[in-house]
Amino acid sequence: MNRKQVDEKxxxxxxxxxxxxxxxxxxxxxxxxxxxxLMNEKKKNLMPIAAVAACLxxxxxxxxxxxxxxxxxKPVTTVSLDVNPSIEIKINSKNVVxxxxxxxxxxxxxxxxxxxxxSKIDVAINAVMGSMLRNGYLSEISNxxxxxxxxxxxxxxxxxxxxxxKWINNILKIKDIDAAVISQEIASNxxxxxxxxxxxxxxxxxxxxxxIVTADPTxxxxxxxxxxxxxxxxxxxxxERKGIIDDxxxxxLEDSLESEQSSEKESTNESTNESASKVNPTKEQNAVxxxxxxxxxxxxxxxxxxxxxxLEIALSAVGLTKAQLTKCEVELDFEHGKMVYDVEMKVxxxxxxxxxxxxxxxxxxxxxxxxxxxxxxxxSSKFISKEEAQNIALKAAGISAxxxxxxxxxxxxSDSGNYKYEVDFKYGIYEYEYEIxxxxxxxxxxxxxxxx
Amino acid sequence: xxxxxxxxxxxxxxSENDKTAFEQLYKQTSAAVYAxxxxxxxxxxxxxxxxxxxxxxxxxxxxxxxxxxxxxxxIMTVTKNLCMQxxxxxxxxxxxxxxxxVVFESPENSVADKAIINxxxxxxxxxxxxxxxxxxVSGFKHREISKFTGxxxxxxxxxxxxxxxxxxxxxxxxxx
Numbered sequence: 001m002n003r004k005q006v007d008e009k010x011x012x013x014x015x016x017x018x019x020x021x022x023x024x025x026x027x028x029x030x031x032x033x034x035x036x037x038l039m040n041e042k043k044k045n046l047m048p049i050a051a052v053a054a055c056l057x058x059x060x061x062x063x064x065x066x067x068x069x070x071x072x073x074k075p076v077t078t079v080s081l082d083v084n085p086s087i088e089i090k091i092n093s094k095n096v097v098x099x100x101x102x103x104x105x106x107x108x109x110x111x112x113x114x115x116x117x118x119s120k121i122d123v124a125i126n127a128v129m130g131s132m133l134r135n136g137y138l139s140e141i142s143n144x145x146x147x148x149x150x151x152x153x154x155x156x157x158x159x160x161x162x163x164x165x166k167w168i169n170n171i172l173k174i175k176d177i178d179a180a181v182i183s184q185e186i187a188s189n190x191x192x193x194x195x196x197x198x199x200x201x202x203x204x205x206x207x208x209x210x211x212i213v214t215a216d217p218t219x220x221x222x223x224x225x226x227x228x229x230x231x232x233x234x235x236x237x238x239x240e241r242k243g244i245i246d247d248x249x250x251x252x253l254e255d256s257l258e259s260e261q262s263s264e265k266e267s268t269n270e271s272t273n274e275s276a277s278k279v280n281p282t283k284e285q286n287a288v289x290x291x292x293x294x295x296x297x298x299x300x301x302x303x304x305x306x307x308x309x310x311l312e313i314a315l316s317a318v319g320l321t322k323a324q325l326t327k328c329e330v331e332l333d334f335e336h337g338k339m340v341y342d343v344e345m346k347v348x349x350x351x352x353x354x355x356x357x358x359x360x361x362x363x364x365x366x367x368x369x370x371x372x373x374x375x376x377x378x379x380s381s382k383f384i385s386k387e388e389a390q391n392i393a394l395k396a397a398g399i400s401a402x403x404x405x406x407x408x409x410x411x412x413x414s415d416s417g418n419y420k421y422e423v424d425f426k427y428g429i430y431e432y433e434y435e436i437x438x439x440x441x442x443x444x445x446x447x448x449x450x451x452x
Numbered sequence: 453x454x455x456x457x458x459x460x461x462x463x464x465x466x467s468e469n470d471k472t473a474f475e476q477l478y479k480q481t482s483a484a485v486y487a488x489x490x491x492x493x494x495x496x497x498x499x500x501x502x503x504x505x506x507x508x509x510x511x512x513x514x515x516x517x518x519x520x521x522x523x524x525x526x527i528m529t530v531t532k533n534l535c536m537q538x539x540x541x542x543x544x545x546x547x548x549x550x551x552x553x554v555v556f557e558s559p560e561n562s563v564a565d566k567a568i569i570n571x572x573x574x575x576x577x578x579x580x581x582x583x584x585x586x587x588x589v590s591g592f593k594h595r596e597i598s599k600f601t602g603x604x605x606x607x608x609x610x611x612x613x614x615x616x617x618x619x620x621x622x623x624x625x626x627x628x
Binding site for chain 2: 007009
């Protein structure tokens with residue numbers, strides 16, 4: 001039985017066990033639609049209330065931005081603009097500005113003496129963007145704007161988002177700047193609102209940061225919340241790039257696992273080695289890692305040294321030349337409280353890691369291959385052969401190769417990074433599993449189980 | 453395995469109050485929702501409640517659903533959140549006895565299936581079961597499971613492999 005068959009069997013078992021309650025769901029969902037809630041009904045009819053409450057909680061988690069259930073209330077929409085200045089503009093149903101709030105000091109500078117109340121939203125956005133340009137918050141080196149829309153109905157919000165994106169693009173184009181706009185629809189969330197207020201940013205920015213942190217748990221909310229949108233956008237782009245790489249790595253891993261399973265006699269030495277080789281970061285489909293946002297344009301990296309330059313610095317720091325590399329990745333990331341280039345270079349199985357300050361080009365950290373694991377990697381000729389590993393296991397079990405059935409030997413990498421052979425075989429009703437260190441030939445683990 | 457594009461279309465139709473589409477969605481995804489709920493909550497009754505609530509919630513929120521090509525992720529997130537809520541509710545009621553073995557009883561199932569589900573509930577760890585169900589029934593890729601559960605991809609892969617090995621045994625026994 002291979003992995004696919006296991007999946008299929010499990011899937012079939014559950015498909016058979018699902019209770020058929022669709023008719024009850026269908027009728028409850030209808031009740032929900034008409035908002036008729038009969039208080040004296042039995043338990044099942046109260047479920048929709050719980051479900052709606054759960055939906056509201058769900059909305060607050062920001063998984064799907066938007067959706068407003070209070071259709072009866074007159075919609076008042078809040079549009080917030082974040083660059084580094086965070087500004088909140090409230091508009092009524094006719095898109096007329098009713099209130100403008102500056103959330104931080106930068107925003108106060110941007111708004112100055114402007115009185116935007118009573119003007120149309122497009123006029124207000126124009127004025128605010130113009131002031132951001134004049135005051136240098138938007139420029140060639142910082143071209144990213146976050147637009148968040150809260151309240152109102154979803155369709156209208158989506159339209160508003162795309163219109164605002166268009167306006168911003170047009171305004172920045174006058175100054176020959178290619179705008180990068182992230183837009184999102186958000187739902188109110190008192191918990192997040194509190195954190196946003198504390199950091200003097202809009203709820204939208206807090207939501208964006210939370211989404212980033214969810215996608216990349218190595219980041220922390222507090223360290224990101226005060227970064228300008230431009231840097232956040234760079235981080236998002238970098239995350240999405242990583243998402244693509246993960247995708248490919250996984251496919252390859254799955255392939256190699258699958259091939260191990262199907263051709264049990266084939267050596268896996270090669271496939272494990274291959275999975276460490278090149279990654280092609282050009283594939284672009286389904287690369288969404290931060291849900292709920294749409295974005296256009298590319299965040300400017302002009303505030304930072306160019307990527308080639310970062311690679312050059314990294315190469316000279318470890319004493320390598322570009323021609324020697326078998327693989328390299330240059331990532332712009334936020335670490336240790338600043339934007340850094342993380343340059344990963346591989347020569348064969350040796351991995352070099354250099355961190356460079358993205359502004360000054362100073363080398364912050366370099367890592368040479370040093371642990372035993374990577375030393376082992378450098379020379380797979382140090383590995384004992386598959387047959388040797390097999391013989392060690394068979395000998396330990398006291399079984400001759402002729403008597404053992406379904407012998408399977410795989411090269412695998414343990415958690416500590418060392419390579420080991422996994423030898424599985426059957427003898428009679430027993431299933432044996434051995435783990436043999438790929439270099440020393442030492443038995444790391446042995447298991448014997450009756451397979452009835 | 454369910455096709456994302458097809459699900460997206462169904463969700464869109466549901467937002468236009470298409471009842472057939474809703475039923476289709478239920479047919480295609482209820483196993484994933486129920487299996488996940490059962491694997492997390494380990495109680496057929498609670499799982500049925502979550503199955504019910506999830507589809508009510510999907511029905512209500514279909515209008516606000518924004519396709520990112522991952523409808524299954526959306527559905528499973530709704531399920532997960534409702535499971536978490538159920539979990540909290542149960543805790544408040546404060547008589548959960550986690551140590552006791554769970555017995556899955558359902559009149560609809562064959563004896564063999566019941567035995568398999570019971571084995572899955574009792575002999576796999578929570579993580580293992582979650583990963584297995586997300587992969588086998590929801591059709592998630594390992595990378596998506598990693599995102600969904602917050603576990604590193606390498607962990608998901610190794611746990612999945614271990615789980616499959618265990619499952620081979622469970623299924624082997626179930627077949628006999």
